Amino acid sequence: MIRITLDDLDDIALGATFLGTGGGGDPYIATLMTRQAITEHGPVTMLSLDEVADDALVFACGNMGAPTVAIEKIMAAGQPPAAVLALEAHLGRQADVLMAFEAGGSNSMMPIYNAAMLGKPMLDADGMGRAFPEMQMVTFSVYGASGSPFALASEHGDTVILNINDDKRAEYIGRGIVIRMGARSAKASYPMDGRTARRVAIPGTTSLCQAIGANLRQSRAGNRDPFTALIEMLAGTHYGHAKVLFKGKVTDLIRETRDGWAIGKVVITDQAQGAFEVEFQNEFLVARQDGRLRAIVPDLICILDSEMAQPITTERLRYGQRVTVMAVSAPPIMRTEQALAVFGPVGFGLPEPFVPVEELD
Amino acid sequence: MIRITLDDLDDIALGATFLGTGGGGDPYIATLMTRQAITEHGPVTMLSLDEVADDALVFACGNMGAPTVAIEKIMAAGQPPAAVLALEAHLGRQADVLMAFEAGGSNSMMPIYNAAMLGKPMLDADGMGRAFPEMQMVTFSVYGASGSPFALASEHGDTVILNINDDKRAEYIGRGIVIRMGARSAKASYPMDGRTARRVAIPGTTSLCQAIGANLRQSRAGNRDPFTALIEMLAGTHYGHAKVLFKGKVTDLIRETRDGWAIGKVVITDQAQGAFEVEFQNEFLVARQDGRLRAIVPDLICILDSEMAQPITTERLRYGQRVTVMAVSAPPIMRTEQALAVFGPVGFGLPEPFVPVEELD
Secondary structure (H helix, E strand, O other), X not given: OEEEOHHHHHHHHHHHHHHOOOOOOOOHHHXXXXXXXXXXXXOEXXXXXXXXXXXXXXXXXXXXXXXXXXXXXXXXXXXXXXXXXXXXXXXXXXXXXXXXXOXXXXXXXXXXXXXXXXXXXXXXXXXXXXXXOOOOOOHHHHOOOOOOOEEEEOOOOOEEEEEOOOHHHHHHHHHHHHHHOOOEEEEEEEEEEHHHHHHHOEEOHXXXXXXXXXXXXXXXXXXXXXXXXXXXXXXXXXXXXXXXXXXXXXXXXXXXXXXXXXXEEEEEEEOOOEEEEEEEEOEEEEEEEOOEEXXXXXXXXXXXXXXXXXXXXXXXXXXXXXEEEEEEOOOHHHOOHHHHHHHOHHXXXXXXXXOOHHHOX | OEEEOHHHHHHHXXXXXXXXXXXXXXOHHHHHHHHHHHHHHOOEEEEOHHHOOOOOEEEEEEEEEOHHHHOOOOOOOOHHHXXXXXXXXXXXXXXXXXXXXXXXXXXXXXXXXXXXXXXXXXXXXXXOOOOOOOOOOOHHHHOOOOOOOEEEEOOOOOEEEEEOOOHHHHHHHHHHHHHHOOOEEEEEEEEEEHHHHHHHOEEOXXXXXXXXXXXXXXXXXXXXXXXXHHHHHHHOOOOOOEEEEEEEEEEEEEEEEEOOEEEXXXXXXXXXXXXXXXXXXXXXXXXXXXXXXXXXXXXXXXXXXXXXXXXOOHHHXXXXXXXXXXXXXXXXXXXXXXXXXXXXXXXXXOOOOOOOHHHOO
16 A cells, blocks of 8 residues: 655656557646645555455546547546546445556546545556557456446536446447547446456556656656666566667658547658658557558557657647657556457557567567 | 327327427337337326326436437337336436327327336326427426436447436437437436426327327318318317418428438429428428428428328428428417527527417418
8 A cells, every 4th residue: 555645646647648658648737636636635545456355346437538639628626526426326335446447648647636536545557557549448348347337527517327238339329428528528437346356457557657757757867868767667567578669750740639539640750760650549559660560559659759758649749859669568468369359459440460569670 | 097008009199290290200110119018018097297296206208319210220129118217227216107208209109108118107298299309499498397317228228327417418418329329219308296297398298199190080081171170170279270381292302310310301392382491300390482481490390291191200201292281389388488499490590580370371
């Protein structure tokens, strides 16, 4: 059990932007909200999966929508707790512990925010080990926990409770609601007991965010090369393998907010090495160099600015940025056959089969 | 208190198609379903508004979607009751009485179906006195009852509970769900007590459907002119004024399923009298003859085939049909300033102000 205080938030946000692989929402506003919530309500207790009681009721919470919208349309303070409260009212039982459904971007911060606002502990775990664009793309669904019932809340205080018998259809119907709520809703989902969470969740992702953030911060302060330091540090985690794929300048960018997502591709060019292209749907999905596969989901593709190693989200990409593209191997729980069927290349309609990034060069 | 038996269904369906003013969904399939339900579970008890207990819990139920879809995508037998059961589970209380939210088309039949399936009585009342395309276009909303919480159910057994603080926004978000449920959902909505129902509902619309249907049937059998007979009969109701606006042939038809509705216009031509045009959004909204206003919502515009006086729904309109267009004045409760603000011309973005059909020629 550890306590998350104000001093931890910037490191968590920085690491979450890295694990967000371009998505999960820019954590800037969520971090400000969480800072305020902890200032008012005190530090948040974080349990590891080993520490949660078997029969504790766990909700996975966060936001659902398009990150491009999120940077302009700010959440109402009561909106994320409203989703948790609506699901509690529907179930007739209070949640004992909150966790993230995704470990990337603003959605790493939302369980801390909700935990502070509602006076509950949170779990150091999530269902994506990174960010993914669709609700059913979680180890929870892969290993048999149901997304339903789940709650969505808008900034108007409107709430919707969904009971959908299939998590992919839950994504489709839920996304329809999110679009009509203005492409930004708060969500509380995947109600499960502690025993189930231990079986289906990815352990330690909030502390990993914090460790990545601290590593990047220390590299900057100590004038170490941040990319080398991060690769060394990740080698000691269940992610294992990390490497630099490409360095260059953003020379083309196609990005639109479509069907409730930020969809597009970015082209990065280096005069000696040619053109490097990354496709995204909220998150970076596949990286190709001159048509050759360099990395593909669920392995992580991260774009960082080359000078400060600041991870860049899809909605913050700009023409002319000098960037370094990194890839990180996903943990084993995310590379099983069942997992690849949900959030591997086939889950996104990509033509290539999955090849582990450590086998590509 | 009266009993609705198998013998009543065809008259109710025929009258409901007339009051549907082109919308509310073709009642053919709903009538077959209701026939089966009454055969299995027995006749349905129908209470008048005067007979319902002050503290009885009343739900307004029916279907939500595009009628063009409904004639090809048949409801699952358990789908309409699933919406009622989901709302009951959410409220933690069983409904005592069911009523229609609209008195037109298949939605006149659904409370009878649900009442038979669930062993409950129904109310002889509704919120539209006809059919309208949008959820908030009911006297319930106009006179202060809330549409929320309400439930939607799909043919997959999926259910959604909505708590929306504004009924027009409830329509918008609900419609988004209906679209993703395949443009056809069952709905249970506007939970209210009997005292409220007496204040906000339009009385007697199911018996009016039955009386209209019986009148048309008897005219056909007795070789009377059905249009004259219907006008005489409606003069004795709170609808009051009815007349024939135009007779001619369908010479043009634009119809598309857009945003979850059937939207378009039909042109009816007579060589001597020129062109008559009716615009619709699920229901017929406005009738113009050579640009001159002939009838406009909330007054009823009904298109019937000229020979048998069979009301024709928007999705059954075809080139070449010989049709008679009738208009009926809406009851006073539907013509107040508050009512016209919701389902008068301004509610549909029509340029004309409301003019009672009895003042137009």
